[in-house]
Amino acid sequence: MFLQPVYFPYDSRWKIPAREKCIQYWNDFKLPEHIREHSRLVALIAENIYHAANKTLHVPVEAVVASALLHDIGKFYCIEHGGFHNQLGASLVMQLTGNPAIAQGVMHHVFWPGEIDVDKFFLPLVLIYSDKRVKHDTIVSLETRFQDLFSRYGLNERMNGLITKSWEQAVAIQNSFNQNFGIDLNARTFDCGRMV
Template identity: 35%
Template sequence: MPWSWWPGKWSLCPGPRGWDSDMASKVPRFDVPSRQDCLALMSAYGMLPNIREHSLLVGEVALHLGTALAEAGFDLHLDLIEAGALLHDLGKTACLGTTINHAEWGAQLVHDAGFPEVAQVVREHIILQPNGDLRPVREAEVVNYADKRVLHARVVPLTVRFADLVVRYGKSEQARRRIADLAKTARRLEAKLFAPIALKPVDLLQLNHTRREL
């Protein structure tokens, strides 16, 4: 049984579904994994097919937006954006039905695979964390926003994404307030990311028709 990480302590918990330690040990280690490396990690950690499909589309959205920002002069590493987006839910399969934070668990998996920079992007895909990076736009912000635009395996407006979150997770007043706060933050991030570029939020919907096939 593999070790899992949780803030402040190490503890044993069930490993990812479909976990194959031999397969995981063969995953190439680079500072930023290639697309194929990311797909290998998805397989090694038993990512469920629906989560994989969602992650692939988040990768498309993040890379499309990141490219537009880079072409506008922003200092962004597109390979880091794509890898962070593809792996943002690496820990989710193992965390289903538990109270474990899948962003933290996934970040630890990615870090242990040898990709600390990508791990930080994964860690921030739900809630952004100030880290002293003074650039006007960070890779983690692009991935965080891209994830907020993909409902299951379809690009949707923020309003649709957060309405779904309320239905699925808004079981208490506290939960609904938290979702409302996340929605407000996402709208501010959207305004920030799109203000300096010609691309508009609605344009991302076209990726539903042009997405890359594997």
């Protein structure tokens, strides 16, 4: 069972690592190139959604980008040694940056245990959605991404149920962004910034 996330207003005193610093962290944790490229694309989508929103957001775009660049910082370690990469990553990010908003995005990029309120929880929700639009190192539709997840991980009824729940949440987040920000995420390619 997941604990309900706590809303806390963004504090401008929290430090945000620049892109170059995030890349230094990738180097420090020996992230393979395919995880780096995946993270770059997740950051590209998250930043694109941020700028496409037709309202003021209460979190700086730099925090959104940093969270996206660092969301898989714990993945390579967990591939080699086991564990949950989102939990390890959130712990590392909190230690490295001292920024709880960025760490919250990393912690919850796999699944969001709270209400889908894109105004209150923009950063973690945009990170979940953006991550679900990148299959390995390619920007894809939600449908394509989840077809891949079902084929690779849907090995039993329990796993199929978890993937289905994640699919339903990703669609709900997409619909909420579309409605609240007046955008159509299905019509965006993200890699070129134009509509399809």
